[in-house]
Structures are given as structure tokens and as C-alpha cells.
Amino acid sequence: MQPNSLQLENLKIVTLVSVGKHPQSGRVRRADQDSRAVELGLTLAAQNPDGLMVLHAGDPAEPGLRSYAGMGLAAINVLQLDPAADAVAPLGEQLQQSGADIVLTGVRAESGEGSGMLPYQLAEKLGWPIVSRVADIVSVNEGVAEVLQALPRGQRRALKVRLPFIASIDTAAPAARQSAFGPAQRAAMTVTVVEAETDTVRQSWDEAVARKRPKRLKVIKAKTAAERFKAATAKSQSEGGRIMKKEAPEEQAQAIVDLLIEEGVLR
Amino acid sequence: MSSHDVLDIVRRDPRAEWIARNRLHPLHGTLVSDATAEVRGPSGLLRKYPHRVGFIGPNGIKRIDRLKGNAAASGKGRRSAAQEVQLPLHQVENPDFYIVVVADMVGGRLTGHDKDVIGQAHKLAAGIEGSGAILAVCFGPSKEEHFDTAGVDRLLLLDDAIYDDYCPEQKLAALVQVDTEYQPTHWLFPDSVNGGTDLGSRLAARLHERPAAQAWQVDHQTTVCRGAGGTMDITRATPRLLLLAEECADQIDETRHEALPVTLTAVPTVVAQLQNQGPVAVDPNAVALAEAEFILSAGNGIHDWEQFHQAASVLGATEGASRVAVDDGFMPRFRQVGATGTWVTARVYLAVGISGAIQHMQGIGQCDKVIAINTDAGCDMVKRASLSAIGDSEVILGELIKQVQAFRAQQSVEGDQDAA
Ligand SMILES: Cc1cc2nc3c(=O)[nH]c(=O)nc-3n(C[C@H](O)[C@H](O)[C@H](O)COP(=O)(O)OP(=O)(O)OC[C@H]3O[C@@H](n4cnc5c(N)ncnc54)[C@H](O)[C@@H]3O)c2cc1C
Numbered sequence: 001m002q003p004n005s006l007q008l009e010n011l012k013i014v015t016l017v018s019v020g021k022h023p024q025s026g027r028v029r030r031a032d033q034d035s036r037a038v039e040l041g042l043t044l045a046a047q048n049p050d051g052l053m054v055l056h057a058g059d060p061a062e063p064g065l066r067s068y069a070g071m072g073l074a075a076i077n078v079l080q081l082d083p084a085a086d087a088v089a090p091l092g093e094q095l096q097q098s099g100a101d102i103v104l105t106g107v108r109a110e111s112g113e114g115s116g117m118l119p120y121q122l123a124e125k126l127g128w129p130i131v132s133r134v135a136d137i138v139s140v141n142e143g144v145a146e147v148l149q150a151l152p153r154g155q156r157r158a159l160k161v162r163l164p165f166i167a168s169i170d171t172a173a174p175a176a177r178q179s180a181f182g183p184a185q186r187a188a189m190t191v192t193v194v195e196a197e198t199d200t201v202r203q204s205w206d207e208a209v210a211r212k213r214p215k216r217l218k219v220i221k222a223k224t225a226a227e228r229f230k231a232a233t234a235k236s237q238s239e240g241g242r243i244m245k246k247e248a249p250e251e252q253a254q255a256i257v258d259l260l261i262e263e264g265v266l267r
Numbered sequence: 268m269s270s271h272d273v274l275d276i277v278r279r280d281p282r283a284e285w286i287a288r289n290r291l292h293p294l295h296g297t298l299v300s301d302a303t304a305e306v307r308g309p310s311g312l313l314r315k316y317p318h319r320v321g322f323i324g325p326n327g328i329k330r331i332d333r334l335k336g337n338a339a340a341s342g343k344g345r346r347s348a349a350q351e352v353q354l355p356l357h358q359v360e361n362p363d364f365y366i367v368v369v370a371d372m373v374g375g376r377l378t379g380h381d382k383d384v385i386g387q388a389h390k391l392a393a394g395i396e397g398s399g400a401i402l403a404v405c406f407g408p409s410k411e412e413h414f415d416t417a418g419v420d421r422l423l424l425l426d427d428a429i430y431d432d433y434c435p436e437q438k439l440a441a442l443v444q445v446d447t448e449y450q451p452t453h454w455l456f457p458d459s460v461n462g463g464t465d466l467g468s469r470l471a472a473r474l475h476e477r478p479a480a481q482a483w484q485v486d487h488q489t490t491v492c493r494g495a496g497g498t499m500d501i502t503r504a505t506p507r508l509l510l511l512a513e514e515c516a517d518q519i520d521e522t523r524h525e526a527l528p529v530t531l532t533a534v535p536t537v538v539a540q541l542q543n544q545g546p547v548a549v550d551p552n553a554v555a556l557a558e559a560e561f562i563l564s565a566g567n568g569i570h571d572w573e574q575f576h577q578a579a580s581v582l583g584a585t586e587g588a589s590r591v592a593v594d595d596g597f598m599p600r601f602r603q604v605g606a607t608g609t610w611v612t613a614r615v616y617l618a619v620g621i622s623g624a625i626q627h628m629q630g631i632g633q634c635d636k637v638i639a640i641n642t643d644a645g646c647d648m649v650k651r652a653s654l655s656a657i658g659d660s661e662v663i664l665g666e667l668i669k670q671v672q673a674f675r676a677q678q679s680v681e682g683d684q685d686a687a
Pocket residue numbers: 565566567568569588589590591592603604605606607608609619620621622623624625626627630640641642643646658659660661
């Protein structure tokens with residue numbers, strides 16, 4: 001489905017971006033989910049290039065930011081604040097002022113605390129609904145958006161939500177377009193210096209490179225030698241499942257259908 | 268010398284000794300009690316008679332019972348061990364505090380992740396002074412039968428119709444009410460895509476808590492959690508609300524718990540801003556085999572492949588296959604389930620005409636429910652299955668297709684009536 005162009009014309013979309021980190025090399029990059037959020041914003045604002053604002057709270061000199069601009073953005077708005085400051089309050093104020101209809105973020109950041117709380121805290125602060133793990137925004141009609149939410153096992157759920165709302169974008173969303181180096185360098189950085197409270201809680205934390213987690217061992221808690229032997233040589237044993245041998249095929253099929261319905265896989 | 272000393276002198280009886288030595292003497296039986304193999308000899312020494320050990324079995328072979336008549340009892344003991352062992356009951360009568368675990372309950376049952384989180388809750392409770400109860404909050408209809416052995420002390424089952432659908436806002440309202448009524452010391456959520464992360468984050472924002480996400484090493488003082496996309500470890504004081512990673516703690520397996528149902532005063536109905544429009548049909552064959560929820564798998568016992576593909580599309584199942592079906596060219600290689608194929612995680616695995624070779628069984632180790640259709644009632648797949656239909660695959664699949672189509676037709680009629 002193509003987004004309804006009439007409705008999208010005066011839509012205001014804000015995408016919040018953070019600085020990403022490559023999971024293996026640790027190099028600074030555009031964050032995967034955030035760049036998908038920019039991609040979705042660009043698709044929604046295809047008819048109205050001014051409708052998308054890409055917003056970052058932090059250091060405007062950050063090289064990772066430019067790679068978002070390379071996706072075809074004229075400018076990136078940066079709220080310049082102290083690295084140790086809490087970004088929620090200034091971002092919330094900015095969103096309120098900007099009159100955003102849809103706010104797109106990633107699910108979890110690739111740097112910093114990465115708890116995924118920012119969209120929830122913004123939603124709580126602004127009193128807007130939040131839709132988590134969005135795969136696509138299908139249409140916007142009369143102030144109501146139809147959203148596809150990504151579920152585990154490749155499933156999707158359709159939701160309707162009234163504007164304005166916040167959506168965190170899942171890795172199931174369409175992949176971001178390439179970032180071009182030239183336009184990235186030419187894009188403008190619109191910097192606003194803001195005052196924010198220092199995040200004092202975080203200062204008491206210890207941060208270190210992730211340690212490998214110990215694998216859970218399969219502990220055999222057998223009390224007798226016979227049980228230990230059985231655990232070591234266990235072969236699939238009858239679990240007391242129901243065996244239908246003599247029943248007619250209709251009855252057997254009925255039992256299977258009943259079980260499938262009970263398990264909720266037959267919809 | 269006193270008379271006392273005289274009595275202590277052992278007097279030998281040469282004739283008795285001679286008779287005792289001679290097993291063929293007619294009086295031998297009177298001097299030696301046959302029943303015991305060990306006797307005090309006439310000289311006071313302990314004598315063992317190897318000939319007298321054991322008894323003659325029914326088929327004329329000598330049997331030696333080294334368990335000294337206890338064999339029957341121990342045999343009984345082993346049999347009862349194979350039956351259900353009654354684990355010791357852990358009781359919390361008047362809890363000083365609560366630790367609340369909000370379970371994902373995928374498909375109405377506790378997931379492995381949920382049980383890890385319950386295990387973590389007990390570990391936390393052990394570190395805090397006083398006796399704490401683990402209160403599990405479960406939304407929607409429950410099929411779980413083993414809350415007690417999973418470690419649930421108190422159970423709050425919210426299975427009103429309003430919680431059936433996707434309704435994070437309604438659930439949040441209920442959790443806020445739990446917070447005011449029980450004032451839990453800690454809130455624990457599984458950090459999972461099945462809803463735990465979303466609900467936990469919502470509650471944290473509402474209660475103005477700062478949760479630890481992907482926490483994997485937690486005690487009552489410090490928490491180690493993953494940050495920066497899993498590349499950093501953050502060590503911090505344990506917060507009140509935790510989103511716990513999988514395998515954060517060992518599951519409860521040595522105690523039984525009360526799982527006493529508790530109640531919550533009625534939660535006001537929230538005006539939902541998110542309206543659920545229901546699941547969107549996705550092509551089941553576009554879903555990766557490894558993460559498909561429902562797999563219909565074909566083996567060497569399938570002869571009508573047209574029918575099999577039809578069955579898969581009617582059931583809405585992802586197709587899988589055994590190696591034989593793949594090697595014979597009936598199915599593509601990426602559909603192969605097993606050691607050299609894909610390890611699947613389906614909740615329901617319907618195996619048609621698959622014998623259950625160990626290489627295949629390894630691939631379905633994580634499946635909850637296995638259903639087998641097979642002509643051979645003695646094969647390994649039938650042993651593994653929760654439900655087995657013994658019969659020809661073509662007949663049963665044909666019948667299955669008919670019944671599912673009837674079910675679908677009935678459902679759409681009901682849907683029309685609802686809409687009308
Ligand atoms: C190194 C190695 C790796 C392997 N890796 C894998 C792997 O990854 N995955 C895998 O699947 N196999 C693997 N195998 C092969 C495995 O050992 C078995 O040969 C294979 O799984 C058997 O497939 P099957 O059950 O379909 O066939 P069979 O063993 O032939 O079983 C057919 C079953 O269908 C039943 N049947 C027959 N006719 C009908 C009918 N009309 N209606 C209903 N039921 C019927 C029979 O009773 C029988 O139980 C591997 C083998 C090796 C040596």
C-alpha cells in the first residue's frame with residue numbers, strides 16, 4: 001500500500017538518531033535501527049521534503065552523524081549538550097515545540113546505556129502513545145496511522161494509532177539506503193545549544209568492555225548411579241503421548257485439529 | 268582357681284567335631300544349623316561354609332543373594348524413584364515483602380526465560396532480610412500446570428477478556444495497581460521480544476524508575492547489565508525494576524512452591540490509544556525455518572507431494588522435510604530439518620512419515636509439541652510425540668485438509684455474524 005499522499009503532505013515527522021557502533025570492529029557508524037527510522041521518515045515525507053526533521057542530542061562534531069545526512073538530508077538538527085547530561089528533558093521540549101506528528105526512534109541505541117528507555121520516557125513526558133518494534137507505517141488517514149508491528153517468528157500485527165505518537169523502529173523495517181559521502185559532507189548542521197541536567201545516577205556506574213557470559217552447564221542432579229547412567233545415555237523415551245492406533249482417520253484428524261486449535265497455531 | 272575360671276574353659280567334644288565335619292553323617296543336621304552359613308565353631312572361631320551360602324533356584328541352579336533378602340525392597344525403591352518425586356514444599360506464610368515477576372506466557376505457558384527470571388527472583392529474595400514471596404503476574408488465559416515447581420509462591424492470574432488481546436496500556440494500568448497494592452521490592456521482567464521488554468519499559472517510565480536492561484548478573488546489591496548494543500558491561504547498584512536477559516539465573520528445580528492465587532481489586536478499563544487490528548497474514552514459507560512457529564514436515568512416508576503442499580498451505584504451516592525427502596529431490600535443501608539442516612524452534616511440529624532418526628531428532632529438540640503421523644507405532648518419532656496418529660499419511664492428511672477447511676469456513680461465517 002502506498003501512503004496516502006493527500007494526508008502525508010502536511011505531516012511533520014521527527015526522527016531521533018544516535019551515534020552507532022559497529023558490533024565487531026567498534027567503529028563509529030550510523031546506527032542500524034536509527035538509519036531504518038530515517039529511511040522510513042524519508043519514505044513518509046517523499047512528497048514533502050520539509051516534513052522530515054532529523055534530530056540528535058549530543059555533540060554536533062560527531063563524525064557518525066554525517067552518515068545519516070548522506071542518505072539525502074539537507075540538514076541535521078543537533079541539540080548541543082554536555083556528554084554527561086540527560087537528553088530526555090531537552091528532547092521532549094524540542095518535540096513539543098516542533099509540533100511533530102510522528103516521532104521515530106530506534107529500539108535500543110548502539111552506544112551509551114542502550115536500555116531503550118528514551119522513547120518510553122518521551123512518551124510518558126509528552127503523554128503520547130508509543131508503538132514498539134514497528135516494521136512499517138502503512139498509511140496515515142484523518143489523523144490515524146496504520147502501523148505494522150514486528151512480532152517474533154516473522155509475524156506482523158496491524159495497529160491503529162492516533163497522531164501524534166512515538167514509534168521505535170525494529171530491524172524488520174526496510175533497510176536503509178546507502179549513505180553517500182559527498183552529500184554527507186555538504187549537509188548543514190543546525191546547532192542549538194541547550195542546558196540540561198547532568199545524569200548523576202550514571203556517574204556512579206562502572207562501564208567496561210563486555211565479558212563473555214558463562215554458558216549454562218547441564219547439571220545432572222541424579223542421586224543414584226543408575227539415574228546418572230540413564231541421563232548420560234538417554235535416548236528419546238516415550239513421554240506418555242497419546243497414540244491413536246485403532247481410531248478412524250476422521251477421529252485422528254479431529255484430534256490433531258483440536259490440538260492445533262488449543263495451541264493457537266491454527267488461525 | 269575359682270569355679271568361675273573352670274566355667275570359662277572351652278571343652279572340646281571330639282565326637283561332635285567329627286560329626287560336624289562329616290556332612291554325610293546322619294546326625295550332622297542336628298549339630299549344624301543349616302540355615303546359617305556362618306557359625307561359631309566348637310572352638311569359638313567363626314566358621315564360614317561356602318557350600319551353605321545361597322539357595323537352589325527353581326531351575327536347579329544355585330543362587331547367591333548378596334543383598335541379604337533386601338532385593339525386593341530396593342527394587343520397589345527404584346520403581347518409585349522413576350515415578351514423580353515429591354519435592355520439598357517451600358512455604359511463605361506471611362511475606363515481609365514481594366518480588367513481582369511479570370511472565371511472558373507465550374502460548375499460555377511459562378517460557379524458559381520466564382523460569383530463569385523466577386529463579387533470579389528467588390536468588391534476590393534470599394539476599395534480602397525477611398521472608399519474601401515471589402508473586403507472578405500472568406495475563407491472559409493460562410495453560411500452565413506447573414507454577415508450583417517453577418517457583419511461584421503467589422500467583423496473580425489476570426485472565427479477564429480484556430487482557431486477551433494486545434493491550435499494553437490496559438496491562439500497564441493493572442501493573443500500576445499491583446504496585447500500589449503489593450509495593451514490591453523488585454519488579455522483574457524477561458527482556459524479551461514477547462512483550463516483556465515493552466511492558467517493563469512502560470512500567471519503568473510510569474513509575475519513574477531507571478531499569479537495568481539485559482541484566483545478566485544480579486544480586487541484591489549490584490547488577491551487571493549489558494549496554495551499548497551488548498558491547499559493554501555496566502556494573503551498577505541493583506535498581507528496583509530489572510529487565511533480565513535469558514539464563515540470568517538457574518531455574519528452580521529442587522523445591523515445590525505454593526502458587527497460592529491472589530487477587531487484585533478491579534482495574535479500571537483504560538481507553539486504548541493503540542487499537543489492535545489483528546495479525547497480518549504473512550506467507551508462512553517466507554518465514555525462516557529456524558524461527559517458524561508451526562512446521563509441517565515431510566519424510567519418506569509422503570507419496571503424494573501435491574497433497575502435502577496443499578496441506579501446508581491450508582494449515583498455514585511452514586514446510587520442513589527430513590533428509591530423505593530432500594535427497595530424493597522432493598524438497599529444497601534449505602527445508603531440511605536436523606543435524607545437517609536447520610535446528611528449528613517451532614512450538615508445534617507436525618511430522619508426517621518421519622521415522623525419527625537421531626539426526627532428525629536433534630533438529631527438533633526445542634519443539635514443545637510434536638505430532639506424528641506414521642504407519643509404524645513403534646518408531647522413535649511416535650515415542651517423542653505428544654499425539655500420534657497411526658495410519659497412512661495420504662488418508663490422514665486428506666482428512667485433515669477437509670476438517671481444517673470446514674473449520675475455516677465456520678470461522679468466516681462467525682466472523683461475518685460478528686461484523687453484522
Ligand atoms: C551424517 C548424517 C547426517 C544426517 N543429517 C540428517 C538431518 O539433518 N536431517 C534428517 O532428517 N536426516 C539426517 N540424516 C538421515 C537420517 O539418519 C535418516 O536417514 C533420515 O532422517 C530418515 O528420514 P525419514 O524419517 O524421512 O525416512 P525413513 O527412515 O525411511 O522413515 C520413513 C517413515 O515413514 C513411515 N511411512 C512410510 N510410509 C508411510 C505412509 N504411507 N504413511 C505414513 N507413514 C509412512 C515409516 O513407517 C517410517 O517411519 C543424516 C544421516 C547422516 C548419516
